[in-house]
Amino acid sequence: MAYTVTPTPVGPIGSQYCVCRVELSVCGQNLLDRDVTSKSDPFCVLFMEVNGKWVEFDRTETAVNNLNPAFAKKFVIDYHFEEVQKLKFALFDQDKSSMQLYEHDFLGEFSCTLGMIVSSKKITRTLLLGNGKPAGKGMITIAAQELSDNRVITLSMAGRKLDKKDLFGKSDPFLEFYKPGDDGKWMLVHRTEVIKYTLDPVWKPFTVPLVSLCDGDVEKLIKVMCYDYDSDGGHDFIGEFQTSVARMCEAQDAFPLEIECINPKKQKKKKNYKNSGIIIVKSCKITRDFSFLDYILGGCQLMFTVGIDFTASNGNPRDPSSLHYINPMGTNEYLSAIWAVGQIIQDYDSDKMFPALGFGAQLPPDWKVSHEFAINFNPTNPFCSGVEGIVQAYSACLPHIRFYGPTNFSPIVNHVARFAAQATQQESASQYFILLIITDGVISDMDETRHAVVQASKLPMSIIIVGVGNADFAAMEFLDGDSRVLRSYTGEEAVRDIVQFVPFRDFRNAPKETLAKAVLAELPQQVVQYFKHQNLPPINSEPA
Known part of the structure; x- marks a missing residue:
């Protein structure tokens, strides 16, 4: 989205x-x-x-x-x-x-x-x-x-002793689920896969929205029809029954629910007709499928941190060719990236106080290199007020630092990961951390960064990297695990993809919303994926 x-x-x-x-x-x-x-x-x-x-x-x-x-x-x-x-x-x-x-x-x-x-x-x-x-x-x-009702139903179905419909073999059964439509006719909701050559099929469990199956009304009658599949489309009717979700929910793993499958024509004709087999509801579970918006509305805060690359490869900020040079319009690619992402994310953080960190520069008074310093020079309180505060602190710090190197990402990744790890102790979907790193290119500590990202993938955090300038960004593409799973140098795999990389040059001439959309495209699903993986519902959610 x-x-x-x-x-x-x-x-x-x-x-x-x-x-x-x-x-x-x-x-x-x-x-x-x-x-x-x-x-x-x-x-x-x-x-x-x-x-x-x-x-x-x-x-x-x-x-x-x-x-x-x-x-x-x-x-x-x-x-x-x-x-x-x-x-x-x-x-x-x-x-x-x-x-x-x-x-x-x-x-x-x-x-x-x-x-x-x-x-x-x-x-x-x-x-x-x-x-x-x-x-x-x-x-x-x-x-x-x-689909405003976010409940989903997962059904596990099987059959026993179904009628044999094929001359030279057994049946190839499948099920169709119907609900009553507004016009009084039955409306098809779901069709299972076909199980070949058996009278005792076990279908794969399937999940559908509860609204689809019964309009969210667990007492509503639904109809289940069983057919023998024929490749020419003329499927043979085996039998049917009517039930409700409430009744199917009586099925427990140890106590399946058994329902007779009836063929009304056969029932009329044959005196001693019992049934055309048994359909078994092995399990029926209703859960909620929460969306990004559910978590946000439940009160989850997005905690935003910015990491800015002050290495020497950016060029002298007083020189117009430098990536940190602030042009007469009052902007540069670093500032554009901060604005594009920050403007959207700040709506999701109630106090709007964001830590802004720099790396790769020598700091006064002793000119030691630092890979995680507060750009407002206040290490105990690196917070800036809103995106404007980040922009002001950035502009103010430029004349007071010396660009140096190397380009180490891992200290800043680990800095945010420490806070994200603290948040996991609350065991609720209350905070999710987003680190925006803006850099001009090559990473010096690739092994340490890979390891830091793999560890961070277990935490409520995502990393957005915006590459500025025209450098080779192959290393960033590598961290963005869209095409393959990222591994640490120890061989450990990331449990989920948490890095989104975007080169700024692709968006230089595009409206600024386009950069924000591209950069934040994967974030909603990353938030949902993390909290679901931890079995954490939104804070104020009702049970299904």
Whole structure:
């Protein structure tokens, strides 16, 4: 999720936040038949407009041999009230196993805004071909549901002695879960995988939002249907039953819940019919799936620290070619990076007092090199008031220090890690630490830094590195574990990726929000990932 800056934020909730998440369900009616010997095998692709271009967001499963598909896969979109979010739904007939859309026959498309769907809750529209003409009698129905309820349900299902449907073997069973729709018809919510050649299947546990399964109402009846899979799409019905989430929750690991699977036609015909097998609910658990916003609203504070590189490779700050030279506009790349990140993060810290540290300079009066000094020269109180305070302290310290070297990151990483380690003693999701390091390049203590980052990955902390100037930033890319897991020199792996590296030069001519979005893009998921890993819910959360 990207966050943009609003000039006057009102508390932690402003219009820049994703209001909620919306789940879109898609059905097709009377689709064009593109297959000669059978019906079309449709799937739906959702595109979103990004900077004037259509970008694929997600796609559904393929419905085999079906001109009136109800897709089980849902599209979940962050809904921003203040933005026009343009969407395009395109249907294709799957011909090959290729991911390339031009390999499949086009069945029509429909474009609208997310606001249009949300305000109507459900819309049915004509599908159009590329020339703007209707795609036969093809229609598309899109229904929206707000996912404001963050409870998720995890079900573990099995079957026993299911009816044999295949002449030369056993059945290939799968389950479909339905809930009652507003129109009184059953609406498909989830389809399990197919288990081949067995009458005693054990399906993989699956997790779906509780709102999807039963609209958040645990007493609501849901219908479960069991089928024998056929590759031509003509799946054989084995049996069905109705139950509720409340009833399924009676299942415990040691005491599974057993439900008879009934085929009503067989039940009518045969006097001594018992059932078409037993479906077993092995376990059913409801938990909460907390978001970044849940933690922030629960009172988690983001503790922001800045680390600034004052090594000699930056150049003399009085020389206009220096990266620390403050131009007539009153800025440089260091200041731009501090503003871009600090302006957003300061909204999440109630006292807005931020430690600002420097490294790689000789300090008066004895001109010893320091790798973690307070830029306000007050080691017992390195805090600056707001981003403005950091900027003032930075400008004031430049004439009083001598740029030197080497470029050691580990002392500052370990400095913040000490505070993050103290915060873990509270055993609550109350504080998360963010270290912004701004540097002109090559790291001198790579082994120590790698080790420090691997240790910090176990703590409530993230590191953002902004590279200024035009140096080779390969070492920074290496610390940012997007492509592979970072290892310490001891061989220990980072438990999660906590470093986000961004070269400032990529954003020199872009609006300043773009740098902030890029730099903070991974932060929300890093916060959530840490607290979930520690089994820490937001401070004021209700039990599921």
